[in-house]
Amino acid sequence: MTAMSSDGMLSSGAGADEPGLAALVGRLIDDSRSVVSAEVTLYKAKAAERIAAYKSAIVFFAAAAILALAALVALLVGLIGALSTLVGPLGATGIVVGVVLVVAAILAMIGRGKLAAPDLAR
DSSP states (O other), X not given: OEEEOTTSOEEESOOTTSOOHHHHHHHHHHHHHHHHHHHHHHHHHHHHHHHHHHHHHHHHXXXXXXHHHHHHHHHHHHHHHHHHHHXXXXXXXXXXXXXXXXXXXXXXXXXXHHXXXXXXXX
C-alpha cells in the first residue's frame, strides 16, 4: 500500500506512523479554512485599495464641480454686465435669471420623466 507521509513523500507499507482517515480529513479542513481565510484577507485588501482610490477620485470630482459652478456664476454675472448696458442692471438681471430658471425647469422635467416608471405594456 502506498500512502503519503506527513512530509509529502510517498511511502509504502502499512506503518504505524501513517495518519488515519480522520486525521487526514481534519488536516484537509484546517487547510481549507486557512485558504478561505487568506482569500478573505486578500479580497478585503483589494476592496480597501479600491475604496481609497475612489475616495481620492471623489475629492477631485467635487473640486471640479465646485470650480465649474464658480465658472457658471461668473458667466452669468458677465451676461448681466453685458446686458445691463442695453436694458439696465435690473432688466439684465431679470432676463438672465428668467432664462436660467426656464432652463432649470426644463432639466427638472426631463429628470422627472427619467424617474417615471417604465411602461412595460409596450
